[in-house]
Amino acid sequence: MSAADWRKAMNAGAGRYAWNAGAAGRRVTTHPSPRPSPLRGEGEVAAGAWARWIGRRVGARHVLVLLAVLIYPWVATPFFTYQIGAQSLALGLIALSLTFLAGYGGMVSLAQMTVAGIAGYMYAIFATSGTTEISLRWPWGLAVVLALVIATVCGTLIGWFSVRTEGIYTIMITLAIGVAFYYLAQQNYSLFNGFQGFQSVMTPAVGSVELRAPMTFYYLALFWSLAGYFFVAYLLRAPFGVALQGIRDNPRRMSALGFNVTAHRVAAYAVAGAIAAVGGILMVWYNGLVSPGSVGTSWLINILIIAVLGGMRHPIGPFVGAIVFVLLQNFAVDLVGRERFNLLIGGVFLVIVLFSTDGLLGWWAQGRRYVQGQFHRGPGAALTQRRGQ
Amino acid sequence: MKSLKRRLLWVAVGAAMLAAAVAGGATAQAPVVKIGLLATLEGPFAAGGQDGMRGAELAVKERGGMVAGRKIEIIKASSDAKPDVAVNATRKLVEQDKVDIMVGPLSGSEGIAVKNYSKTQPNTTFINGSSGAQATTLVDPSPNFFRFNTEGAQWMVGLGDYAYKTKNYKKMALIAEDYAFPYSQVQGFMTEYCRLGGRVTHKAWVPLGGKDYSSVIAKLPTDVDALLVVLGGADAVNFLTQYEQAGGNKPMVGGSITVDQTVLNFKGKRRESLLGTPSAGPIADRYEGADWKKFVAAYKENFKDGFPSPSLFAYVYYINMKAALDGLDAVKGDLSGGQAKYREALKTLKLKTPTGEVTLDENRQAIGNTFVTEVAKAADGEFYNKVVKLVPGVNQRLGMSKADFDKVGLGSRDVPNCP
Numbered sequence: 188m189s190a191a192d193w194r195k196a197m198n199a200g201a202g203r204y205a206w207n208a209g210a211a212g213r214r215v216t217t218h219p220s221p222r223p224s225p226l227r228g229e230g231e232v233a234a235g236a237w238a239r240w241i242g243r244r245v246g247a248r249h250v251l252v253l254l255a256v257l258i259y260p261w262v263a264t265p266f267f268t269y270q271i272g273a274q275s276l277a278l279g280l281i282a283l284s285l286t287f288l289a290g291y292g293g294m295v296s297l298a299q300m301t302v303a304g305i306a307g308y309m310y311a312i313f314a315t316s317g318t319t320e321i322s323l324r325w326p327w328g329l330a331v332v333l334a335l336v337i338a339t340v341c342g343t344l345i346g347w348f349s350v351r352t353e354g355i356y357t358i359m360i361t362l363a364i365g366v367a368f369y370y371l372a373q374q375n376y377s378l379f380n381g382f383q384g385f386q387s388v389m390t391p392a393v394g395s396v397e398l399r400a401p402m403t404f405y406y407l408a409l410f411w412s413l414a415g416y417f418f419v420a421y422l423l424r425a426p427f428g429v430a431l432q433g434i435r436d437n438p439r440r441m442s443a444l445g446f447n448v449t450a451h452r453v454a455a456y457a458v459a460g461a462i463a464a465v466g467g468i469l470m471v472w473y474n475g476l477v478s479p480g481s482v483g484t485s486w487l488i489n490i491l492i493i494a495v496l497g498g499m500r501h502p503i504g505p506f507v508g509a510i511v512f513v514l515l516q517n518f519a520v521d522l523v524g525r526e527r528f529n530l531l532i533g534g535v536f537l538v539i540v541l542f543s544t545d546g547l548l549g550w551w552a553q554g555r556r557y558v559q560g561q562f563h564r565g566p567g568a569a570l571t572q573r574r575g576q
Numbered sequence: 577m578k579s580l581k582r583r584l585l586w587v588a589v590g591a592a593m594l595a596a597a598v599a600g601g602a603t604a605q606a607p608v609v610k611i612g613l614l615a616t617l618e619g620p621f622a623a624g625g626q627d628g629m630r631g632a633e634l635a636v637k638e639r640g641g642m643v644a645g646r647k648i649e650i651i652k653a654s655s656d657a658k659p660d661v662a663v664n665a666t667r668k669l670v671e672q673d674k675v676d677i678m679v680g681p682l683s684g685s686e687g688i689a690v691k692n693y694s695k696t697q698p699n700t701t702f703i704n705g706s707s708g709a710q711a712t713t714l715v716d717p718s719p720n721f722f723r724f725n726t727e728g729a730q731w732m733v734g735l736g737d738y739a740y741k742t743k744n745y746k747k748m749a750l751i752a753e754d755y756a757f758p759y760s761q762v763q764g765f766m767t768e769y770c771r772l773g774g775r776v777t778h779k780a781w782v783p784l785g786g787k788d789y790s791s792v793i794a795k796l797p798t799d800v801d802a803l804l805v806v807l808g809g810a811d812a813v814n815f816l817t818q819y820e821q822a823g824g825n826k827p828m829v830g831g832s833i834t835v836d837q838t839v840l841n842f843k844g845k846r847r848e849s850l851l852g853t854p855s856a857g858p859i860a861d862r863y864e865g866a867d868w869k870k871f872v873a874a875y876k877e878n879f880k881d882g883f884p885s886p887s888l889f890a891y892v893y894y895i896n897m898k899a900a901l902d903g904l905d906a907v908k909g910d911l912s913g914g915q916a917k918y919r920e921a922l923k924t925l926k927l928k929t930p931t932g933e934v935t936l937d938e939n940r941q942a943i944g945n946t947f948v949t950e951v952a953k954a955a956d957g958e959f960y961n962k963v964v965k966l967v968p969g970v971n972q973r974l975g976m977s978k979a980d981f982d983k984v985g986l987g988s989r990d991v992p993n994c995p
Binding site: 485 | 618652653654656657658659660661663664667668671672685688689692693715716754755756783784989
């Protein structure tokens with residue numbers, strides 16, 4: 188189905204989707220597509236519409252968060268910039284691909300880290316690494332492009348395999364694919380260098396700028412995280428995203444409306460694959476290595492934990508989850524001693540999952556509702572709650 | 577009203593924490609030397625990592641927690657034997673906790689990754705934990721990474737000679753796990769064995785943690801004198817059991833972690849056939865050296881919850897931590913000038929270990945002793961590894977010149993080869 192068809196379907200059926208979504212109790216936007224209508228597509232009108240749209244969508248908190256993440260490396264130590272900041276962003280980006288799939292497409296895929304790992308492995312194979320007999324030492328730009336393309340294709344193929352399943356079966360089949368790739372990477376020596384993987388995968392330098400330096404790398408990760416965030420945020424309001432959410436809520440109805448359910452789902456996997464692939468390149472640069480451990484079961488599940496921890500109903504969720512996850516991984520050992528620190532990590536996860544319907548974002552929404560209730564205890568308070576994000 | 581109270585409580589808690597932080601900063605005036613200690617407390621080597629920590633703690637305890645008038649502060653971190661996790665933990669210790677000296681990590685690929693990281697931190701000295709990959713110091717060594725333990729290939733020196741000459745095994749088949757550590761072990765054995773004229777006609781590389789060896793056993797040739805088995809504890813027991821069930825009857829030569837307590841307590845019908853199985857390694861449980869006995873006694877006394885006898889990990893962490901402290905003692909705790917003097921002292925250190933003296937080569941890799949052992953039966957019927965030979969001063973190039981060794985290269989599936 189072409190973009191034009193989507194738009195037409197959107198315009199014809201916008202009201203019905205909203206009603207449907209409301210009945211299902213999920214948050215689906217009822218805003219029209221941000222794209223100005225082609226009928227009055229004059230530049231001036233479009234600019235005005237964009238400004239109004241931005242004014243409506245951007246609040247003080249968005250500006251505050253953006254400023255905070257931009258200033259952060261100037262106030263933080265290199266350790267906090269690199270290991271906490273940049274690692275959270277890269278992991279958040281991979282988890283974002285899962286949030287997109289699971290939160291908006293209703294497909295929980297455990298293979299997103301596998302896609303990221305494939306990107307990492309491909310980069311190590313095409314570019315330079317310590318394993319000189321396998322690495323091809325091609326220019327890093329070319330290696331990045333090839334790695335992204337191959338990983339996205341793999342992500343799409345994984346989607347193509349698993350879209351015909353639902354719920355727990357999707358989890359099982361993607362877990363199986365993830366574990367299969369783990370063992371392939373561990374036991375194949377001609378391509379993946381087995382148990383050792385690839386060491387000394389160097390982060391490239393652009394001209395005289397070392398991308399490996401903490402601050403540079405942080406901004407690189409931040410750029411791609413913002414790009415991923417805005418891309419997902421845009422896509423969710425675009426006809427494709429709305430159709431995807433419709434499919435999540437009622438695939439049979441969408442199918443009856445003439446939407447190709449399978450094609451939409453595979454396309455969602457392709458988008459998620461591309462996002463995870465970017466995250467995978469960032470992770471291989473961050474670690475300077477890629478080994479079977481990077482795509483092992485624990486990491487497949489860690490990505491799910493990050494996504495659930497943050498909250499699945501907004502694309503900022505995985506980043507919030509990643510920050511908490513990375514902080515716990517690094518500092519739990521200082522709080523409770525070396526033998527029991529996993530207990531604390533598990534305890535925090537348990538508390539968040541038990542007491543919030545949607546991870547940390549769920550608490551944020553509850554907090555907002557509470558504050559709003561304090562300020563104006565009117566009949567409107569209950570109505571505004573659904574819009575909390 | 578309630579919320580105001582709660583808010584006040586939070587403010588009070590915050591103020592208290594701030595005060596504590598300031599007070600903490602004020603008391604930290606004494607010249608403390610901070611040492612980071614990394615071992616695997618999660619994952620497959622969790623038990624070994626814990627024992628490694630015991631070994632390192634023992635070295636600190638021996639000095640009463642002080643070195644050259646400075647108090648020793650140990651900051652611990654954990655990994656799960658994955659290189660990326662090890663580097664993250666090390667980076668936290670070095671950049672966040674600002675340790676002066678770093679001791680760790682435990683396993684091979686972690687060691688290579690930490691060595692690579694050490695190049696970005698020229699002001700911190702890194703001393704190995706128990707990782708034993710050959711490449712750590714042979715390929716692209718880092719000027720501030722030191723290793724006072726011998727590694728996998730060195731641990732097997734002397735065994736090839738013993739198997740060929742004393743045991744008279746002229747032709748052998750090999751079964752080993754398919755990763756770097758067994759590659760090193762096999763290289764250590766075969767370099768000597770092939771040079772003497774022995775032949776290894778069949779190599780079977782099996783995945784780590786394998787359960788089913790039936791297809792591997794079926795393919796083993798019958799015209800060999802013995803099997804070289806380089807498998808870790810549980811894998812070795814699985815293999816032995818299945819080999820026995822399949823009617824195998826060849827004698828065995830073991831790797832450094834093959835004939836350990838789990839194998840010696842093997843209860844199969846062929847238990848008696850284990851007697852006389854040679855292996856080699858950097859330690860031997862019942863070595864009669866006085867220093868070794870003292871070390872074992874100290875370990876037993878300090879760690880009631882530890883193993884009956886210090887494991888390889890405890891021993892290796894012990895000597896590396898001891899080296900770190902002896903070096904500090906030699907320069908009277910002087911870490912100035914980017915630790916230049918300290919590193920010089922480490923390079924020339926003649927480290928007294930429970931198994932003899934250790935010195936470093938030009939890549940800052942240990943030259944030390946290796947024990948060749950043989951399974952024997954004690955008076956109480958228990959099996960143990962009896963020392964039959966001590967090979968002194970084994971270096972990382974296995975006694976070859978640099979040119980000769982570089983021609984062969986590091987051990988791998990196909991290197992060395994003498995079919």
